[in-house]
Amino acid sequence: MSAAKRVSVIECPGGPLLVRGADEVVGVDGQVTATDRAVVALCRCNRSDRMPWCDDSHRTRRRSKQKQKDERAT
Amino acid sequence: MRALTAEATGPHPVPEQRAVGDIVMPLADRDLQLALWMLYELHYRGFDGVDPDTEWDPLLLVSRAAIERVFERAVRQLVADTADDGDGLGHIGAPPAEQVTRELTRLTVSEGPSDTTAFLEQEATRDEFVAYLRRRAVHHLRESDPHSFLLPRLDGAAKVGLAELQYDEYGSGRPDRLHQELFAAGLRSLDLPTDVSVYAEEADAATLASVNVMSLFSLNRRLRGAALGHLAAFEATSALPCDRIAKGAQRLGMPEVAEYYEEHVVADAVHEQLAIHGICGGLVTDEPELADDVLMGARACLTLDGLAGQAQLDSWLDARSAHQPVRAAG
C-alpha cells in the first residue's frame, strides 16, 4: 500500500480551497465533519448552506443570495 | 432500433427521402438526433438483440461520420451566433491557460436560477417532476461515460485531473455511490424503468442533441479540447441548480431522487474547480492551440443545455394549457 498520505491545499481564485487527502475538517466551533472524497472544496466565502463544504454560493451575486436568506428567515 | 435488427444479415440501407446534407435544422431534427444517439449507444452498451459487431460496421461508421459532420457544423454555427461581445481570449498578455480559465469562469457565472430549476423547486407537480427526470435520464443513465473515452487521448495534468474527477463520478470506489446508479436508484424508487432506450425513444431533438454533443466531442480525438470545455461548463453550472432541484424532490416526497441532486451540489462544486483549473487549464498549458476549442465546447454546452431546458419548459406549459386553459399564460 501507499506510504503516508500527502495532503495538499490549492486556493481557487474567488472560490473555495481545494483539499486533497483530508479525512476530516474541524470547524472553529470544534465540530468535526468527516469525508470519503479524495478531493473536497472548503468554503471560504461563508455563504455556503453546507458548511464546511463549498456549494457554489460564491458564484451567486452577493446581494441576491443575502436576499434569499432574509426571505427564508421571514 | 428496428433498423438494426430487422434483417438477420445485420445493418442495411433503408430508403430515406432526405440525404443527410438536405437537413436544414439538425439540432431540431429528432430523426437525425435519435439516429446519431443510437449509433453512439453501440459504443457504450449497445442494444439487446443487436449483434455487438455492429459497433464497427463500416456502413454504420460511414453513416455516423456523415451525420456528425452536419451536426458539428450546426453546433459551431449556433455557438458563433450566440457568442457575446465579451467572448474570446481578450486578456492580452496573460498565458493562454489563464485566459481560458478566466473566460470559463466568466461564461458560467450565475445570473440566478433558470425558469426550469425555479419551477422544479417550487411549482412542479409530481407528474411534471417525473417528466423532467425522464428527459434527464438519457444523460444521467450514461453520465460521465463519454468522458472516459478522453482519458487515453490526454497527457499530463489534464489526464490526471480527469481521472480524479471520473473517480468521483464513478463512486470513489463504492458501487452504490456511482452517479449513474444514484440516478437509477431514484428512478427505481418511483417504479420507473432504468433502460436508457426507453427514454431516448421518447426524447425530443433538443434533449438528444444536448447528450449527443458529448459523444461527438469525446469520440473524435480532434475535438478533445471541446469535450473538456463542455465538461467544465457543465460542472460549473450544476451545483446551484442541483440544490434547487433537490429541494423540489424533497418537497414532493422523493428522497432517493433528492439524494442524487444533493450529492451533485457538493460533488460538482469540487468538479467545477478540477475541470476549469486542473483539466482545462492543464490541457491549454500543454496544448495552447486547443484554447479556442475549449471555449467552443463550453459555449456549446451552455447553449444546447439552454435549448433543452427551454424545450422542457415549453412542454410543461403546453401540457398545463391542454388541461387548464385558464392558467395557460402562467
Ligand code: FES
Ligand atoms: S467558497 Fe463556494 S460557497 Fe463559499
Ligand SMILES: [Fe+2]
Ligand atoms: Fe455526477
Ligand SMILES: [Fe+2]
Ligand atoms: Fe460532476
